[in-house]
Amino acid sequence: MWIKYLPVFLPLLSWRKIWNLFAIELSLVLSNLLRKSFVWGMPTQIMVEPTNICNLQCPLCANGAGVLGRRPDYLDLEVFKSTINELHPWLTQILFWNQGEPFLSKTFLEMVRYTVDRKIFTLASTNGHFLNNAQEICDSGLHALTISLDGATEDTYLKYRIGGDFQKVLKGIRGIVQFKRKNHKKTPVLILQLVITRLNEHEVPKIRKLARELEVNYLLLKTAEIPNKEDLEVYSPQTPRYRRYFSGNDIPFRKNCPKLWTQPVLNSNGEWSVCCFDKTVTFPLGSSKQNGGNFREIWTSRQFNTFRKLVYKDRNNFPMCIDCSAHLKLFFDFEKTG
Numbered sequence: 001m002w003i004k005y006l007p008v009f010l011p012l013l014s015w016r017k018i019w020n021l022f023a024i025e026l027s028l029v030l031s032n033l034l035r036k037s038f039v040w041g042m043p044t045q046i047m048v049e050p051t052n053i054c055n056l057q058c059p060l061c062a063n064g065a066g067v068l069g070r071r072p073d074y075l076d077l078e079v080f081k082s083t084i085n086e087l088h089p090w091l092t093q094i095l096f097w098n099q100g101e102p103f104l105s106k107t108f109l110e111m112v113r114y115t116v117d118r119k120i121f122t123l124a125s126t127n128g129h130f131l132n133n134a135q136e137i138c139d140s141g142l143h144a145l146t147i148s149l150d151g152a153t154e155d156t157y158l159k160y161r162i163g164g165d166f167q168k169v170l171k172g173i174r175g176i177v178q179f180k181r182k183n184h185k186k187t188p189v190l191i192l193q194l195v196i197t198r199l200n201e202h203e204v205p206k207i208r209k210l211a212r213e214l215e216v217n218y219l220l221l222k223t224a225e226i227p228n229k230e231d232l233e234v235y236s237p238q239t240p241r242y243r244r245y246f247s248g249n250d251i252p253f254r255k256n257c258p259k260l261w262t263q264p265v266l267n268s269n270g271e272w273s274v275c276c277f278d279k280t281v282t283f284p285l286g287s288s289k290q291n292g293g294n295f296r297e298i299w300t301s302r303q304f305n306t307f308r309k310l311v312y313k314d315r316n317n318f319p320m321c322i323d324c325s326a327h328l329k330l331f332f333d334f335e336k337t338g
Helices: 002-012 015-034 077-087 108-117 134-139 154-160 166-182 201-214 229-235 295-299 302-313 319-323
Strands: 045-048 093-096 121-126 144-148 189-196 218-223 271-273 284-287 331-336
Touching: 002 121, 045 077, 077 108, 077 295, 093 108, 108 121, 134 166, 144 166, 154 166, 166 189, 166 201, 189 201, 201 218, 284 295, 284 302
Parallel strands: 045 093, 093 121, 121 144, 144 189, 189 218
Antiparallel strands: 218 331, 271 284
């Protein structure tokens, strides 16, 4: 799906970033072959959590289900800036999401502007309830925005997006589309997302129609992550091609894990975690607040390399690795709609 972003993404690349991409990919290949941890580069992308607070209670989300186990927090703007100051020569993109709603952070769009000014591709994901200021969002320079709308009708939407406002989300989308058209803006690229569950799979044709009516750029049909296997019967789609998982607990995984070489997560309290599947930060790597922003020490630390080696040795020792679905079919379809 990333090929869709190439017109926006390619001008942001530099020879230094391209060389870093090659170095980190080479170290990953050798690590896979030799079952050792080689790290010859810096991360090519990071996930940033502006806040771990959300306004909704979606049942398949750790935050919405109330099992996140982390103190509510907002990422300090200066901690974010110091991180970007160190990493921007190597970063190709930043993903603004994790376990909260980014727009609840008052400094979120300032983070976006700071990132865009340093020529890093910037993608955010939102539940769409805070899109009322279209001009501020568009003027931030945000390259792409995914808006989760897990239903094509209000009744279906509210079955999963508990506490949501279907009409408010639609109004916010229309406002951005209209502002972009009026002011000849190409960004943010708007992606309407439907996470396919048993609750909404019957509305796939309707969401395709709605995406065209809203005039968003793309529609993303995404398979559902179902952390608790007892929920498979409730949320797993009856249509086999829409499923992320096989039946029952037969969920395969592979030993090599590219996320440990390419995408660490900066959480809202300033702590780094190994990947986005460590939602509760079971394996903290260090804090940007405490180490003065020296991420390279964290990236190449004995602690992180030991974790990489242990994952190779036996992923069954780590519940988050057993549940990881990064290698499964995450996206059913990604189509241009406008």
